[in-house]
């Protein structure tokens with residue numbers, strides 16, 4: 001038995017935005033601590049297993065949301081996951097479908113899984129596409145790439161992951177993502193846990209219930225520094241153009 | 244020549260002059276400026292001229308340059324063919340190719356988004372649809388709307404040729420009056436499990452895909468069986484000039500697109516003989532003892548295919564960027580598995596080389612120092628065979644730095 005099992009839920013439906021990257025990051029961070037980690041793809045039509053420590057629910061096409069919610073609602077394993085101590089990470093469409101209700105671009109509305117106290121609707125003007133930077137009281141500086149047109153409205157039962165410094169995030173109030181105990185939602189794409197080792201460790205700690213000693217990944221830190229500098233550069237350029 | 248207005252001729256003269264100036268004074272390509280002038284001053288003239296030619300348009304996320312070259316080679320068995328071999332595949336480049344074409348037969352590589360425009364403007368006899376996979380998600384986050392736009396546009400096209408395993412292109416092809424299919428022999432392959440016709444999950448996604456709404460994988464006239472190309476039941480043998488299974492598929496599609504014009508055996512021989520490099524791709528260049536072969540990959544499907552083409556024992560140089568037509572997103576690197584590179588000498592360069600180095604690191608491949616230039620990365624690898632894989636913008640850098648024309 002591996003120390004940790006990560007399930008990628010319906011990659012053929014909810015894996016549009018490289019969501020496998022998050023599973024790869026968790027495996028990497030676990031292995032750095034000497035923990036073995038198995039990554040399992042759970043395909044459409046398969047029963048969602050209960051013996052899982054982290055469920056990853058990724059992004060999908062707008063048209064995938066209906067079929068995905070229908071499938072997931074018929075599976076008890078996911079709704080019961082937080083009570084078993086497992087972590088559920090929803091990204092993009094996966095974030096939205098963990099919520100109470102989703103409104104589609106065509107105005108129709110569908111009930112979500114109700115695991116996060118959020119409701120989502122389309123962003124009014126356009127897709128949010130590009131690099132995103134977030135300051136999180138819990139996780140520090142988060143970086144990533146967003147590509148969505150969802151606007152997530154947070155209820156009382158959740159707290160945002162952090163404050164957006166660059167990019168769009170939840171779409172209003174400068175907030176990004178939502179956390180409620182072991183259920184986490186974010187608009188930061190697939191490899192968000194690669195770019196943000198502290199975020200990956202937060203998920204790992206939640207799933208294992210163990211305190212994890214910090215481990216530095218020099219190459220990842222280099223990428224973070226590079227992207228941080230690129231954002232500063234981009235912002236300066238934009239300011240200059242405005243003059 | 245009658246039927247060509249003075250206005251058209253004047254516009255062409257001006258466009259030629261500007262194209263010449265662009266090439267010789269600015270050292271840029273001249274086709275785009277030439278096409279822009281022609282569309283602006285004589286758009287109607289181009290549309291009229293197009294209808295005096297027989298035009299085949301070729302589109303898809305991956306393989307369109309190669310397949311365009313293959314169809315061109317096959318049709319040249321019968322006579323002259325003009326084509327946009329420079330890869331200028333949006334309105335201006337396409338317009339220039341048609342405006343200056345002398346041959347009756349024209350084969351045009353068309354950017355996916357420009358297919359409806361190209362059909363409308365040129366009235367092609369045939370459209371070839373290769374595949375629709377994830378690429379440039381920031382511009383085209385969904386596959387379905389593109390397939391729908393193709394299907395609508397194809398209603399004006401007499402014949403569509405498509406790959407049978409990809410539901411999106413099959414459904415789009417059915418918009419045309421007649422269809423012709425080529426089979427990869429791989430079974431269902433697609434980035435989406437959703438039926439392009441009804442939006443539900445395809446109930447069968449094995450050898451033959453099918454949806455409850457009735458859309459199902461069509462029978463193909465050209466098939467690949469055990470790496471051999473079979474046309475109408477006749478075994479034509481193995482195609483192996485360009486590397487990788489994707490190029491066998493491209494050749495099969497080219498045969499499907501040309502089989503009512505050129506006898507398939509002769510077409511395949513011409514393809515194998517004439518298409519040895521496509522705008523620098525698959526080109527062999529020796530640089531200080533490194534026998535490099537250049538490969539281009541633009542998106543997850545492209546990278547996965549190219550990683551399967553690497554020569555056994557070759558060192559690997561990966562050049563990665565996210566600028567211009569590459570798009571700015573690098574996250575899709577996590578949709579590609581690099582585990583096959585373990586144990587091979589591998590170097591990384593490019594504007595976003597760090598993103599790729601991190602990706603490789605997570606697959607257990609450490610590439611050492613990151614290189615600023617392609618040449619220094621190449622020199623860090625041992626002498627011998629080196630397979631070079633680059634994204635679009637990087638590919639131009641590779642050609643420049645290694646002096647590949």
Ligand SMILES: [Zn+2]
Nearest residue numbers: 438441454456
């Ligand atoms: Zn259907």
